[in-house]
Each structure stands twice: as structure tokens, then as C-alpha cells.
Amino acid sequence: MKGIVKGLGLTFKTMLQKKVTYAYPDVPLELPDRFRGIQHFDPEKCIVCNQCARICPTECITLTGKKNPDPESKMKLVIDTYDINFEICILCDLCTEVCPTEAIVMTNNFELSTYSRDDLFKNMEWLHQNNTNVRKENNAATPKGGAKKDAG
Template identity: 35%
Template sequence: MPPIPGSGLAKGLAVTLRTMTRKSHTAQYPDAQPELPPRTRGVIGLFEENCTVCMLCARECPDWCIYIDSHKETVPAATPGGRERSRNVLDRFAIDFALCMYCGICIEVCPFDALFWSPEFEYAETDIHELTHERDKLREWMWTVPEPPALDPGAEEPKELAAARKAADKLAAAQAAEAAQAAQAAETTGAAGAPTQAADGQPGPGAQGGTE
């Protein structure tokens, strides 16, 4: 059956009329801040204490927008006669957000949880050169990172906890087996060294000493 002429226009007008009768929900930004999801990719925060200057984030960044400088310091030996060690000390950690494409690779590859997503997004600048933020600014954004969501009670146990519990159970089983063997050996030794008596109450062949 061919469509009725003007039916498409009527459907469009019906959608318009339904929309006009609904109450609009307009957030008056910036007076009313939006409620962003907890996993919003707003900006990257730096937890400097966890950074070991491994350079993994800078090497894996596809835009090469992470700049890291460091120097080495000698750490005295912890024990007398020990060997001195050297460690990397962070001098500069900067991210050029004019180049960043917010892929999150740097956060994923960080082995020490030094980088986190923050929902902050109000860091626009009038000069593109000012979009390179140093570690002091990245550290300020770190305190705006939301807490991780609680684990689902029905979810599987994390692999790290399962492996640790398995190792602890294995160690406890080994210690219990060693204790049982030690107790059995002590009983055997005590039984072998104890004197034996014959049926008539006289010392048996296993008794120590003798008669003249």
C-alpha cells in the first residue's frame, strides 16, 4: 500500500509536539556543575610518591606528550658492611594536554599506580603553551580523584588474594606435616628407649642393667 501523502510530515510534527510538551532539563553551567561518571577521563593526576621514574609511561605514550627528568642519588647501606645503592629521583613530570588524546595508556601501563584519572575538566587556557602542566599541578589534581567503587560481593576473588591464600595454605600444610613427623619421631624414640616387662612382671630382654 503506498504511503499517504504528507504522512511523513505528520509524524515529524507529532514528534515535535511531544517534545514541546515535555519539561526540559537544562543545567545552567557553570553555576550548576554537571554530575560526571566516576570513570570520566577529565585530566591525569600524579601521585608522586609512587613514581619510580621507570619512564614506562613516557615510552608508551603514542603522542609523546609526557616529559620526565630525573637524577640518581646514592643511598647509604642499610646494614654495616652492606653495599651502597643508587635510586632515581624525580625532577620533572609534565604532561602536554594540547597533545594528549586521553587514551589512558600511560595510566594502564604504570606498574606502581602513580597516575590516575580525575574528573576535573576545567583547565582551559588562552595560550596553547600553558596547557603543559607540571607535576605540582598534576599533584593538585590527584586529590580530586574519586575513590574506587566497592567490589561486587558476588564477584570472584582477585587473583592476587587467591594466590596469596593458596601459598599460605600450602605453607601451613607443610608446617603441620613437619610437626606431625616430629611428634611421631619423638614417640618412636620414647618407645624404643622404654624398658619392657615380661608377663611375670620381671624385666624383659629390653630392660637395662642385669643381675650378677
């Protein structure tokens, strides 16, 4: 009897304590702004300097440029393809740190689980549409809660 009372006492005490669990994934996790999540890429800002690909320790960025169709522009090249292989990206943040134009920036998004490894190759369109939860220091043009990404 004493044991039951003691057990119930502990149960009621625990019931009144603040919850430490989250209702994820129904409720999105609030992550620190310096969290290193999946990158957002803005093709219009990219100057095809290749610094992000060069610094990447896992060589998971591949990009190509093409001749600028605007003959009057100072930029001779514009970005043509930009891919990141998230099988081997370690989200180290180096690519975004070296980018001189903030064409590539970190977001707080982290959900990449998939049934196929092929789905972990993300192209320029996907990275461009991954424009929610951009870090505050980079999100002047793409505010939190912007257009929804179209995962592919």
C-alpha cells in the same frame, strides 16, 4: 485563536517537564567514574620506570629522574621533573593503565580552556595539585573533594 491556545498548551506542558539542561558552570557536572579526565600525579609513588612516557601514543609526557638523596633507600632514582603537554594529550588512559604504582591516575576534571597554548604544558606541581575527583578505584589516598588545585 485556535493556534494561540494550541501554542500556550504546548508551552505549559513543556514548563512542567523535567529540565534536561544543567546550570554549568555554576553547578559542576557529575561525570561517570570511568570518565578519562586530566591526570593526577603523585611524585612519592613514582619509581621513574618511564613506562608511561614510552606507551604514550602522542609522546606528550616528558620526565626526568635524579639520584635518590637517601643512600639507604632501595630506589636509586627519584622523580625530578614530570610534564604533560595537554595540547596533544588525547586522554587515552594508557599512561595510567601501565603505571605499576598508580603514581599517575585519571580524574574526572576536564576544564583546561585557556587563552595561551603555553598554559597547556602542565608540570609536576600542577599535576600533583590536580587531586580532586580522582577515580574511585584510585582515590584511597586522595578522596573526592581533596585540596583544591592551583591552576597555572
